[in-house]
Amino acid sequence: DQQVKQNSPSLSVQEGRISILNCDxxxxxxxxFLWYKKYPAxxxxxxxxxxxxxxxxxxxRFTVFLNKSAKHLSLHIVPSQPGxxxxxxxxxxxxxxxxxTGTRLTIIP
Amino acid sequence: DTAVSQTPKYLVTQMGNDKSIKCEQNLGHDTMYWYKQDSKKFLKIMFSYNNKELIINETVPNRFSPKSPDKAHLNLHINSLELGxxxxxxxxSSPTQRGNTGELFFGEGSRLTVL
Incomplete structure (x- = not known):
């Protein structure tokens, strides 16, 4: 009974562009509704x-959007940075x- | 100063052994939790304590026994360890159980490997 779904396990974005992470x-x-960030170890x-x-x-740089009718949460990061x-x-x-389950975001310099 | 600290960080042991993981927070929070992140990367709550009182127990086998000697400490003891x-x-930890924004402060994690 997975109540929370992040359908994209990974995402690569060019530095300076917008990163959009989604959650249903x-x-x-x-x-x-919250967003957490995790570095290795x-x-x-x-x-x-x-x-x-x-x-x-x-x-x-971080904006969270909540669409209750669609039961959808998103995180926008702009501009994206390597960190x-x-x-x-x-x-x-x-x-x-x-x-x-998390989305691995990779910012490409 | 680490806000939420766990020991040990890594633990490798044999099936059937008993082991403990310790946790301490110096944030003055009332509520502490144990979460498990399995191989599929799901982060699932196991237990929650508020001022040393058990609040949440999420269908965890009774081989897992949390102990909170005071509100700054929440230890996890596991009996008869299994591969799973x-x-x-x-x-x-979090400041209060109810009415907060849900923000949790996590420790660095303890990686348990059962052989």
Missing amino acids: YTNSMFDY EGPTFLISISSIKDKNEDG DSAVYFCAFGNEKLTFG | DSAVYFCA
């Missing part, structure tokens, strides 16, 4: 979140977080 |  969910009862670190009552949240190369997990939850 | 227990185990 099935459960509509979540209060918060490290734990996930929080990147950005959005409340279920909003449809957009922006923090510097953005990592695995990105979407996560949803209230008292506990349910994570997607 | 091989995974990366992440400890995490």
Whole structure:
């Protein structure tokens, strides 16, 4: 019963261009939607979140979009930088977080 | 200063053994968690403790026993290890159980390999 799906296991983007990571969910009862970033041999670190009552949240180069009717979450990174190369997990939850399987983003210099 | 620290970082052991992973957070958070990342890269919650009290237990075999001696520590003990227990185990903490944004602070992970 996979409630959260990241259908692209990997994505390569040229440095300076926009990276778009996508996530689909099935459960509509979540209060918060989050993106985490993970480097090899490290734990996930929080990147950005959005409340279920909003449809957009922006923090510097990172913008998260929430489309509740489509049950779709996306993360836009612009401009993409080499340091953005990592695995990105979407996560949803209230008292506990349910994570997607991750998308490996590679920024090509 | 590491906010959430886990030991050991790597653990290789034989089937049937018992092992423990320790976790400590110095963030003053009330809630701590154990997550498991399996070979398919799913990050799944196992347990959650709030102020030393078990809050979430996600259908984990009773060979897994968490222990929280105080709110800054959450240890994971695993009895009779099986091959399928091989995974990366992440400890995490958050400020409160309810009403927060869901942001978790993760440790670096403990990679357990069962031979």
